[in-house]
Amino acid sequence: MPDATSDVWTPWMRRALQLAGLAEGRTSPNPMVGALVLDHAGKLVGEGFHAKSGDPHAEVKALSQAGSKAVGGTLVVSLEPCCHQGRTPPCTEAILASGIAKVVIALQDPDPRVRGEGITRLRDAGLEVVLGVLEKEAAYQNRAFIFRVCHGRPWGIxxxxxxxxxxIALPNGASKWISSSGAREWVHQLRAQCDAVIVGGGTVRSDNPLLTSRGISDPEPLRVVLTKSLDLPDDARLWDTSLANTLVAHGWDVDQSKFPAGPDRLVLDSVSPLALSQALSKKNCNCVLWECGPALATAAIKQKCIQEISVVVAPKLLGGVSAQTPLSNLGFSSIEDVLMLQNESFQKLGPDWVFNMISSLD
Ligand SMILES: NC(=O)c1ccc[n+]([C@@H]2O[C@H](COP(=O)([O-])OP(=O)(O)OC[C@H]3O[C@@H](n4cnc5c(N)ncnc54)[C@H](OP(=O)(O)O)[C@@H]3O)[C@@H](O)[C@H]2O)c1
Ligand SMILES: [Zn+2]
Known part of the structure; x- marks a missing residue:
C-alpha cells in the first residue's frame, strides 16, 4: 500500500501544488489549495483550485469535474480538507458524498477550526488517508497563510x-533608478503576490511612489502608509485611488485636519509596525510587502514583522559615507548576535541580482 514516502503520489501532488499556485496572491485570508481526482484505475478525471475567498474549494471543483468517475477513486489535495461550515459547505462531506475511497494530503491545515479534524472525519467514515506527500513544499507554498493563522499577523516581506x-540613494538623496527595468518589473510581480504594500511617510515625501503591480493583480494590493506625524504631501500619487485603494495609518495624537483627501483612514493605538501588522491581519492580509526606507524597515525587523527579505543588487557603485543604507541601527554589539538569514534563492534579472532570504519563522 503506497504511503506518504512513496513516489506514486509525488507527481500528482506536484500537479496539485501547481494548480494551487495559479491563484497566488488572490486567496487571502484563505490558503492556496489545488486538488485532483484519479478514478479507480488511476486515470485523471478532475482538477480544481481555490481561486479566491468565497469561491468553491479546490476539492469541490475537482470532484464536480470528476462526477460519478470519482467513485472508488483517489482525491489528491495540497491541504487537509475543511470540516467546518464557512462561506462554503465542508469539503469532507462533499468527499464522502462523492464515493472517493482514498484521500492523499500534503499538509495538515493549521486553522484551529480544522487542525486534523478533517482527516479524522474522513478516517472515521472508512476512507484511507495518506498524509505528508510533498509536505515541505506545500508548507512553503502556503507559508504566509500558515504564519498568519499561527501568529495573528501577516507574513512580512x-x-x-x-x-x-x-x-539606496546618493548623498544628495537621488535614487531613481538604482535597479534596472527588468528588476522593477519583477517588483511589480512581487506586489501582485501580496495583499498589501507598506511604506512610511518618509518614502511618500521623498519618492512619491505608485506602489501598484501595474495591473498584474486585479484588484491591486492595498497600499498602506504608516505615519506618526501625518506630515504628508497634499498631492501624492497614492491619494489617487482609481487604480488601487490606499490606507493611511496613524495614531490618535495627530492633527486630524492634515489627513489627505482620497485614502482611507486607520487609527492605531500605537503607531508601530506590529500594531499595523495585527490590524492588516484582521483585514484579511496573509502576506504584506514592506517597501519602506531604513527607518520603518528597521523598526519592522525589530518587531519581528519581517519573515522574508528580497534584495535587488545593482552592479553600480554609489559611494558616500553619508549615503543612505537599507537599514539603520539594529542595536547589535557582537557579530554572534546578528540576525542570520537563510538564502532561499537568487536570480539574475538583466544586469541585477535578486537575493531572496527567509529571515525568521516566528
Ligand atoms: N532603494 C529602496 O529600495 C528604497 C525603498 C524605500 C525608500 N527608499 C529611500 O528611503 C528614503 C526614505 O527613508 P525613510 O526611512 O524616511 O522612509 P520610511 O521608512 O519609508 O519612512 C519613515 C517614516 O515612517 C513613519 N513611521 C511610522 N512609524 C514608524 C516607526 N515605528 N518607526 C519608524 N518610522 C515610522 C514615520 O513617518 P512620518 O515622518 O510621516 O511620521 C517615519 O518618518 C528615501 O530616500 C527613499 O528613496 C529606498
Ligand atoms: Zn474546504
Missing amino acids: LKWAMSLDGR
Whole structure:
C-alpha cells in the first residue's frame, strides 16, 4: 500500500501544488489549495483550485469535474480538507458524498477550526488517508497563510534595491533608478503576490511612489502608509485611488485636519509596525510587502514583522559615507548576535541580482 514516502503520489501532488499556485496572491485570508481526482484505475478525471475567498474549494471543483468517475477513486489535495461550515459547505462531506475511497494530503491545515479534524472525519467514515506527500513544499507554498493563522499577523516581506556598495540613494538623496527595468518589473510581480504594500511617510515625501503591480493583480494590493506625524504631501500619487485603494495609518495624537483627501483612514493605538501588522491581519492580509526606507524597515525587523527579505543588487557603485543604507541601527554589539538569514534563492534579472532570504519563522 503506497504511503506518504512513496513516489506514486509525488507527481500528482506536484500537479496539485501547481494548480494551487495559479491563484497566488488572490486567496487571502484563505490558503492556496489545488486538488485532483484519479478514478479507480488511476486515470485523471478532475482538477480544481481555490481561486479566491468565497469561491468553491479546490476539492469541490475537482470532484464536480470528476462526477460519478470519482467513485472508488483517489482525491489528491495540497491541504487537509475543511470540516467546518464557512462561506462554503465542508469539503469532507462533499468527499464522502462523492464515493472517493482514498484521500492523499500534503499538509495538515493549521486553522484551529480544522487542525486534523478533517482527516479524522474522513478516517472515521472508512476512507484511507495518506498524509505528508510533498509536505515541505506545500508548507512553503502556503507559508504566509500558515504564519498568519499561527501568529495573528501577516507574513512580512521586506524588499529593497541597492547598489553593490550597499547604498539606496546618493548623498544628495537621488535614487531613481538604482535597479534596472527588468528588476522593477519583477517588483511589480512581487506586489501582485501580496495583499498589501507598506511604506512610511518618509518614502511618500521623498519618492512619491505608485506602489501598484501595474495591473498584474486585479484588484491591486492595498497600499498602506504608516505615519506618526501625518506630515504628508497634499498631492501624492497614492491619494489617487482609481487604480488601487490606499490606507493611511496613524495614531490618535495627530492633527486630524492634515489627513489627505482620497485614502482611507486607520487609527492605531500605537503607531508601530506590529500594531499595523495585527490590524492588516484582521483585514484579511496573509502576506504584506514592506517597501519602506531604513527607518520603518528597521523598526519592522525589530518587531519581528519581517519573515522574508528580497534584495535587488545593482552592479553600480554609489559611494558616500553619508549615503543612505537599507537599514539603520539594529542595536547589535557582537557579530554572534546578528540576525542570520537563510538564502532561499537568487536570480539574475538583466544586469541585477535578486537575493531572496527567509529571515525568521516566528
Ligand atoms: N532603494 C529602496 O529600495 C528604497 C525603498 C524605500 C525608500 N527608499 C529611500 O528611503 C528614503 C526614505 O527613508 P525613510 O526611512 O524616511 O522612509 P520610511 O521608512 O519609508 O519612512 C519613515 C517614516 O515612517 C513613519 N513611521 C511610522 N512609524 C514608524 C516607526 N515605528 N518607526 C519608524 N518610522 C515610522 C514615520 O513617518 P512620518 O515622518 O510621516 O511620521 C517615519 O518618518 C528615501 O530616500 C527613499 O528613496 C529606498
Ligand atoms: Zn474546504
